[in-house]
Amino acid sequence: MLTNAEAIFINFSLPLQSLCTSTKIVPFTTKMATFLPFPFTLSSKPSTFLPNFPNPISKTLLFTSNSKPKMPISEKRMSTQIQASTSNFDPGFLQQATRLVQSSPPTWQSAVFSNALIFLLGSPILVSGLSLSGIAAAFLLGTLTWRAFSYSGFLLVATYFVIGTAATKVKMAQKEAQGVAEKRKGRRGPGSVIGSSAAGCVCALLSIYGFGGEALARLWKLGFVASFCTKLSDTVSSEIGKAYGKTTYLVTTFKIVPRGTEGAVSVEGTFAGLLASILLASIGYLMRQIYVREAMICVIASQIANLGESIIGAALQEKEGLQWLNNDVVNVINISMGSVLAVLMQLLILQSW
Template identity: 45%
Template sequence: MPAPTTMTMTMRAAGGDIIAAVTSAHPGLLVGTIASGAVTVAGYKVLAKGLDAVGIVNAFVLGTLAFAAFGAGGYGMVCLYFLFGTAVTKVKLAQKEKEGIAEARGGKRTWRSVWGSGLAAAICAAFALATGSYETFAAGFAACFASKLGDTTSSEIGKAYGTRTYLSTTFREVPRGTEGAVSLEGSLAGVAAALAMSVVSLPLGLASSPSVAALVFVSAVIANYAESILGATVQTKSEESTGIVALLTNDVVNVLQTSLASLIAVLVCGNFV
């Protein structure tokens, strides 16, 4: 067997370096940009089912930060949120459209939705890259998406299957789709979704232990309840609420909700876990 040439050895070494970089727990921005770009191009048709064109560009930025800071595990959580969030949004979509409570644009999300869902996670990724405190900010990153998938699932399943919906503040019965309203069906589905994301954060390498995964779950549930209070008091314009803060749109409330989940997880993980 002939000895490998210098070029062959160089190519093998380069291939090994590429694999090591991509599979690294914290690959950095260059690798993150390349990986996120490759997935965005390859999966454009899938992304286009849940995002408009500008939303896809912004999702690429979010994915870059996720991969750069937390590797394939972080990017995997973003993908899981997108896939399951899109799927649950389309559950009984025709019925929800008929009742006027469906997401606009056939359930497609915009750049506002991308950052409403992922801004807190992006900030956690940026701080992890800047400080090197990956374990702490990974918990915040996971809590962001656990909270948001729980909220999306609760809302969409509640709209589709909720038999009775109540405001979270007064517990008065209101129509399905009312901001800040909760249903038993939606609430159980939302808790299950948040729990699933929290459990998945372990094999994805975002939660360093079962106790951190439990922290992610608790943070998500607390933030989701706080979101329902905001929705019932200052966001919605229904007869059952005041709607006194016009700037608190759904996307802004989502940012506040996910930021609270991330903040709780980061503070507790950084100081007590």
């Protein structure tokens, strides 16, 4: 026998069940199911009144040992370009370039190649000390030097250039204010390059073409080193004297004159020039260009030549009718005297022995 509560529940549930199975509810649930992202059914069973989620394991992505992730197109192109550039590189080129630089005795081809490579690497230094036309003239000088005296002669000239440029830049603002600075802030032109290297170039050509044979080969090398010792001593003494010289004297009369006067000398500048010639002669010895005795000859010859250059500057330069006797011409005379004096001194010593 049913209780009152059970009878009430049965009377309430029967109409509700008939309502859910009527034609009004079923179409509604069917339409609602089309908007859901998962299958949905309505059933009289409580367990089926839930969304039918798909089995996550059934659609798991599995990579086999043969499957590989695809490379992006940009990375694939880059990899192809790297492989192509690597495959196109010829390892023999580096070996040929190395053999060319190390050619002994040097050839014109090795001289041009080595000089071009060094000029390319040292272009910032070259631009600071030379004009564009000056660089072109220096390239010819460097090629000639390498062909005649190999890398050791080239390093000697490079040392001269670095020290000379550094001395020219010393107290540049002060020199410009006094009107005694070199033009273009010390950047030398082709005239200065040729004037500073004329004697050295002559010695290099005599050495290349074997003038006088083995008997005179040492003399041409000595004259080459002496010419640059002379020029470096002249440059350093002049630039340091203009920067630090307390008192400058005219070499012909010992009259006190302003800094920068042609033919003027100072104690500070003269001492600095002497040290510069000793330094470059020592480098020539270390580079096996000259012997110790020849290094001493280079220093002595450079100081005598610089004294002669000061006398020419004081007595003749900037005089009426001698306008052609400018600094470049005086430089040629100066370094020629240093080179010739060194060769003559060596010949006298050899004859006395």
